[in-house]
Amino acid sequence: MDVERSSRVSLVTGASRGIGAEVARRLAAQGDVVVVNYREKRVRAEHVVADIERAGGRAVSAGADLADGSSVAAMIDDIKRRFGRLDVVVLNASGGLERDADPDYAMRLNRDAQIELVESALPIMGPGSRIVFVTSHQAHFVGEKPVPGEYEPIARSKRAGEDALREMIPQLRACGVDLTVVSGDMIDGTIIVRLLDRRNPDAVSARRQHGALPTIEDFAATVVEASTATLESGHTFYVGGSDYLLSGRS
Numbered sequence: 103m104d105v106e107r108s109s110r111v112s113l114v115t116g117a118s119r120g121i122g123a124e125v126a127r128r129l130a131a132q133g134d135v136v137v138v139n140y141r142e143k144r145v146r147a148e149h150v151v152a153d154i155e156r157a158g159g160r161a162v163s164a165g166a167d168l169a170d171g172s173s174v175a176a177m178i179d180d181i182k183r184r185f186g187r188l189d190v191v192v193l194n195a196s197g198g199l200e201r202d203a204d205p206d207y208a209m210r211l212n213r214d215a216q217i218e219l220v221e222s223a224l225p226i227m228g229p230g231s232r233i234v235f236v237t238s239h240q241a242h243f244v245g246e247k248p249v250p251g252e253y254e255p256i257a258r259s260k261r262a263g264e265d266a267l268r269e270m271i272p273q274l275r276a277c278g279v280d281l282t283v284v285s286g287d288m289i290d291g292t293i294i295v296r297l298l299d300r301r302n303p304d305a306v307s308a309r310r311q312h313g314a315l316p317t318i319e320d321f322a323a324t325v326v327e328a329s330t331a332t333l334e335s336g337h338t339f340y341v342g343g344s345d346y347l348l349s350g351r352s
Contacts, residue, residue: 112137112188113164116194116195129329137181175222178223193267197256209255209258227277232279244261275335280335285340289316
């Protein structure tokens with residue numbers, strides 16, 4: 103696929119459904135060539151690609167388990183071969199609530215794998231490129247606000263991932279790459295909220311008492327904005343959950 107310099111090449115991890123799929127569609131609608139990453143759901147990812155192409159956009163699917171370094175390296179090599187560069191990385195994929203996940207899985211995926219992906223991608227990211235880290239208020243404000251017990255391993259591992267990425271800002275800046283963070287309240291319709299609703303419905307209903315939860319569309323729109331806005335590296339965008347913002351964490 104030939105890509106003109108005016109079009110960005112954007113990788114969205116965990117993009118076969120939910121927020122990632124909506125982000126991929128919106129990036130493509132604004133002219134990006136989108137790499138739709140998936141771990142296992144190839145058919146779903148290809149449906150996202152087909153949706154984008156029917157709407158006149160450009161996209162390809164890319165299977166890779168982010169917790170597997172060799173799989174990530176192969177994906178980055180393929181992006182380099184296809185497009186020669188990468189302009190945006192949206193770090194959307196996360197996990198840890200899976201019933202068969204081992205105790206260390208959340209930290210491996212939500213911290214270690216995020217850093218390894220960024221390090222793998224940096225050599226093909228030029229000046230003006232952008233990394234967007236997607237997180238939740240429960241993770242971003244962990245230690246300051248209550249967290250449902252089932253979600254705590256994810257919250258702590260995602261905050262560890264965010265902190266590790268922020269520590270990389272000087273390295274990223276030296277490459278001309280910026281980092282933005284998008285933090286959201288529980289997002290209606292996502293798999294995380296559905297899983298929590300099964301295991302701890304009181305936690306979800308407690309959030310709804312503060313107002314309507316943001317939708318996938320609301321959150322995805324902010325992620326796309328975070329991929330383009332001209333801001334100081336490390337800026338955080340917040341979606342929903344105004345009660346969280348009273349704590350003042352940056």
